[in-house]
Amino acid sequence: MEFCPKCGKILLPDKDGNLKCSCGYEDSISDEEVKEQYSFEGETNPQQEVIVTDKKSTAMPTKKITCYKCGGTEGVWWVLQTRSADEAPTYFIRCTNCGNTWRQSN
Ligand SMILES: [Zn+2]
Ligand SMILES: [Zn+2]
Structure with missing residues:
Protein backbone atom coordinates (compact mmCIF):
# COMPACT_ATOMS: atom_id res chain seq x y z
CA MET A 1 0.00 0.00 0.00
CA GLU A 2 1.10 3.50 -0.75
CA PHE A 3 0.22 6.37 1.50
CA CYS A 4 -0.31 9.99 0.54
CA PRO A 5 2.77 12.02 1.51
CA LYS A 6 0.55 15.05 2.06
CA CYS A 7 -2.22 13.78 4.29
CA GLY A 8 -1.31 10.18 5.11
CA LYS A 9 -4.40 8.56 3.62
CA ILE A 10 -4.16 5.40 1.57
CA LEU A 11 -3.76 6.07 -2.14
CA LEU A 12 -6.18 4.24 -4.39
CA PRO A 13 -5.50 3.46 -8.05
CA ASP A 14 -7.88 4.65 -10.74
CA LYS A 15 -8.52 2.85 -14.03
CA ASP A 16 -5.57 4.58 -15.70
CA GLY A 17 -3.19 3.25 -13.13
CA ASN A 18 -2.67 6.50 -11.30
CA LEU A 19 -2.77 6.69 -7.55
CA LYS A 20 -5.16 9.30 -6.29
CA CYS A 21 -5.92 10.80 -2.92
CA SER A 22 -9.02 12.68 -1.89
CA CYS A 23 -6.84 15.65 -0.93
CA GLY A 24 -5.82 16.10 -4.57
CA TYR A 25 -2.46 14.38 -4.50
CA GLU A 26 -1.71 12.21 -7.54
CA ASP A 27 1.04 9.78 -8.34
CA SER A 28 1.54 7.18 -11.03
CA ILE A 29 2.18 3.52 -10.36
CA SER A 30 5.53 2.87 -11.99
CA ASP A 31 6.83 0.14 -9.74
CA GLU A 32 5.80 -3.41 -10.65
CA GLU A 33 5.80 -4.37 -6.99
CA VAL A 34 3.35 -1.62 -6.17
CA LYS A 35 1.09 -2.80 -8.97
CA GLU A 36 1.10 -6.28 -7.51
CA GLN A 37 0.11 -4.92 -4.12
CA TYR A 38 -2.98 -3.44 -5.69
CA SER A 39 -3.89 -6.54 -7.66
CA PHE A 40 -5.50 -8.53 -4.86
CA GLU A 41 -8.96 -7.17 -5.56
CA GLY A 42 -11.66 -9.07 -3.75
CA GLU A 43 -9.34 -10.95 -1.46
CA THR A 44 -9.72 -10.38 2.21
ZN1 LIG B 1 7.13 -1.65 8.55
ZN1 LIG C 1 -3.71 13.14 0.51
Whole structure:
Protein backbone atom coordinates (compact mmCIF):
# COMPACT_ATOMS: atom_id res chain seq x y z
CA MET A 1 0.00 0.00 0.00
CA GLU A 2 1.10 3.50 -0.75
CA PHE A 3 0.22 6.37 1.50
CA CYS A 4 -0.31 9.99 0.54
CA PRO A 5 2.77 12.02 1.51
CA LYS A 6 0.55 15.05 2.06
CA CYS A 7 -2.22 13.78 4.29
CA GLY A 8 -1.31 10.18 5.11
CA LYS A 9 -4.40 8.56 3.62
CA ILE A 10 -4.16 5.40 1.57
CA LEU A 11 -3.76 6.07 -2.14
CA LEU A 12 -6.18 4.24 -4.39
CA PRO A 13 -5.50 3.46 -8.05
CA ASP A 14 -7.88 4.65 -10.74
CA LYS A 15 -8.52 2.85 -14.03
CA ASP A 16 -5.57 4.58 -15.70
CA GLY A 17 -3.19 3.25 -13.13
CA ASN A 18 -2.67 6.50 -11.30
CA LEU A 19 -2.77 6.69 -7.55
CA LYS A 20 -5.16 9.30 -6.29
CA CYS A 21 -5.92 10.80 -2.92
CA SER A 22 -9.02 12.68 -1.89
CA CYS A 23 -6.84 15.65 -0.93
CA GLY A 24 -5.82 16.10 -4.57
CA TYR A 25 -2.46 14.38 -4.50
CA GLU A 26 -1.71 12.21 -7.54
CA ASP A 27 1.04 9.78 -8.34
CA SER A 28 1.54 7.18 -11.03
CA ILE A 29 2.18 3.52 -10.36
CA SER A 30 5.53 2.87 -11.99
CA ASP A 31 6.83 0.14 -9.74
CA GLU A 32 5.80 -3.41 -10.65
CA GLU A 33 5.80 -4.37 -6.99
CA VAL A 34 3.35 -1.62 -6.17
CA LYS A 35 1.09 -2.80 -8.97
CA GLU A 36 1.10 -6.28 -7.51
CA GLN A 37 0.11 -4.92 -4.12
CA TYR A 38 -2.98 -3.44 -5.69
CA SER A 39 -3.89 -6.54 -7.66
CA PHE A 40 -5.50 -8.53 -4.86
CA GLU A 41 -8.96 -7.17 -5.56
CA GLY A 42 -11.66 -9.07 -3.75
CA GLU A 43 -9.34 -10.95 -1.46
CA THR A 44 -9.72 -10.38 2.21
CA ASN A 45 -6.58 -10.92 4.16
CA PRO A 46 -7.09 -9.52 7.67
CA GLN A 47 -3.38 -8.72 7.89
CA GLN A 48 -3.63 -6.46 4.86
CA GLU A 49 -6.97 -4.87 5.57
CA VAL A 50 -7.00 -1.31 4.37
CA ILE A 51 -7.94 1.23 6.95
CA VAL A 52 -8.64 4.76 5.88
CA THR A 53 -8.27 7.27 8.61
CA ASP A 54 -8.37 11.01 8.65
CA LYS A 55 -6.08 11.16 11.63
CA LYS A 56 -2.57 12.28 10.89
CA SER A 57 0.06 9.91 12.14
CA THR A 58 1.84 12.70 13.98
CA ALA A 59 -1.17 13.13 16.26
CA MET A 60 -1.40 9.45 17.10
CA PRO A 61 0.19 7.74 20.07
CA THR A 62 3.18 5.57 19.34
CA LYS A 63 4.01 2.17 20.69
CA LYS A 64 6.70 -0.46 20.40
CA ILE A 65 5.79 -2.90 17.67
CA THR A 66 7.38 -5.43 15.41
CA CYS A 67 6.42 -4.87 11.81
CA TYR A 68 6.05 -8.19 9.98
CA LYS A 69 6.97 -6.48 6.72
CA CYS A 70 10.05 -4.37 7.42
CA GLY A 71 10.94 -5.31 10.98
CA GLY A 72 10.34 -1.75 12.17
CA THR A 73 9.95 -1.29 15.91
CA GLU A 74 7.88 1.88 16.17
CA GLY A 75 4.25 2.16 15.24
CA VAL A 76 1.26 4.37 15.82
CA TRP A 77 -2.05 2.94 16.98
CA TRP A 78 -5.70 3.88 17.10
CA VAL A 79 -8.97 2.28 18.04
CA LEU A 80 -12.04 1.76 15.90
CA GLN A 81 -15.41 0.59 17.11
CA THR A 82 -16.43 -1.94 14.50
CA ARG A 83 -19.94 -2.85 13.44
CA SER A 84 -22.03 -2.83 16.60
CA ALA A 85 -21.30 -1.19 19.91
CA ASP A 86 -21.60 -4.60 21.55
CA GLU A 87 -18.36 -5.73 20.01
CA ALA A 88 -15.02 -5.00 21.52
CA PRO A 89 -13.19 -2.12 19.86
CA THR A 90 -10.45 -3.06 17.43
CA TYR A 91 -6.91 -1.74 17.66
CA PHE A 92 -5.04 -0.83 14.54
CA ILE A 93 -1.29 -0.47 14.26
CA ARG A 94 0.65 1.34 11.56
CA CYS A 95 4.38 0.94 11.18
CA THR A 96 5.96 4.40 11.10
CA ASN A 97 8.82 3.03 9.02
CA CYS A 98 7.02 1.56 6.00
CA GLY A 99 3.38 2.54 6.53
CA ASN A 100 2.22 -1.07 6.84
CA THR A 101 -1.10 -1.17 8.70
CA TRP A 102 -2.69 -4.12 10.44
CA ARG A 103 -5.24 -5.05 13.06
CA GLN A 104 -4.34 -6.01 16.59
CA SER A 105 -6.80 -8.36 18.21
CA ASN A 106 -6.55 -7.41 21.87
ZN1 LIG B 1 -3.71 13.14 0.51
ZN1 LIG C 1 7.13 -1.65 8.55
